[in-house]
Amino acid sequence: MIGRLNGQLLEKQPPWVVIDVHGVGYEVEASMTTLLALPGVGESVSLYTHLSIRDDAHLLFGFARAQERALFRALIKVNGVGPKLALAILSGMEEAAFMRCVRDNDSKGLTRLPGVGKKTAERLIIEMRDRFPEWQDENTPLPMEAANGQGAPRDHLADAEAALVSLGYKLTEASKMLAELDPEQSTEALIKAALTRRMAG
Numbered sequence: 001m002i003g004r005l006n007g008q009l010l011e012k013q014p015p016w017v018v019i020d021v022h023g024v025g026y027e028v029e030a031s032m033t034t035l036l037a038l039p040g041v042g043e044s045v046s047l048y049t050h051l052s053i054r055d056d057a058h059l060l061f062g063f064a065r066a067q068e069r070a071l072f073r074a075l076i077k078v079n080g081v082g083p084k085l086a087l088a089i090l091s092g093m094e095e096a097a098f099m100r101c102v103r104d105n106d107s108k109g110l111t112r113l114p115g116v117g118k119k120t121a122e123r124l125i126i127e128m129r130d131r132f133p134e135w136q137d138e139n140t141p142l143p144m145e146a147a148n149g150q151g152a153p154r155d156h157l158a159d160a161e162a163a164l165v166s167l168g169y170k171l172t173e174a175s176k177m178l179a180e181l182d183p184e185q186s187t188e189a190l191i192k193a194a195l196t197r198r199m200a201g
Contacts, residue, residue: 002026002051002060009045012038014163014187015087017062019045028062031072031090032163032195036188037064052083059083071095074131078124085115088167092195102128112199114168157183160190 005028007021014035019026028047030038039045047062048069061083063069068090075086089098092113101109102125110121157178164174177194185193 002049004046004048005062006046007044009038009041009043012041013159014191015091015166017045019047019062026060028060029087030062030064031068031087032092032167032188032191033068033090033094034062034064036192061087067095071098074128075124077131078127080120080123084168085120088114089116091167091191092199097199101125156185156187156190157181159187160194163187163191164194 005019005021005026007019007026009017010020010025011018012035014032015029017028017030017035017038019028028049030047034047047064048066049063050061050069050072052059052061061072063072072083072086072090075081075089076083081089093101093110097109100106105125107118107121107125110116110124111118116124160178161171161174164177165171169177174194177198178190181190181193183190
């Protein structure tokens, strides 16, 4: 089991990053919360990881904090929730907000997340009540957005749209979420603003 990676951040293209650990490049999929907490490309990075082994692939998921990984592991134990949906939940809602939805039986709030319908929301509320690990303290600070590294010019709007689609949003919905946002912002900033707009709406 690979539990943690310490190395140099080689690539950052949401929702994927590549981390160089002693000459080996590990491709890691991460939530937007973790991506926003990462340093710039070329800098040192440390991520908690979860390795998912399937018949056709070994998938590595990365998290900025142990508490986020604990929530991810709790989520994938819920019937019908796989790693992709768990990442979408972590990307679209902060841990404290998720806890409030569970505690308040707020299934409507959870259905705003991509891939979460009414039945899934109700299942999350029922099954997650007894699965809050030690990270449940709402005073636990959440990661803040880090400065972005400098690199070649990119179409940040297109990258943000692709990242939202990979999280489970439809292309038309992703485009609508990004409409009227400043395209000069970084990809991470665009994603964060789009997700905030989606949850508020």
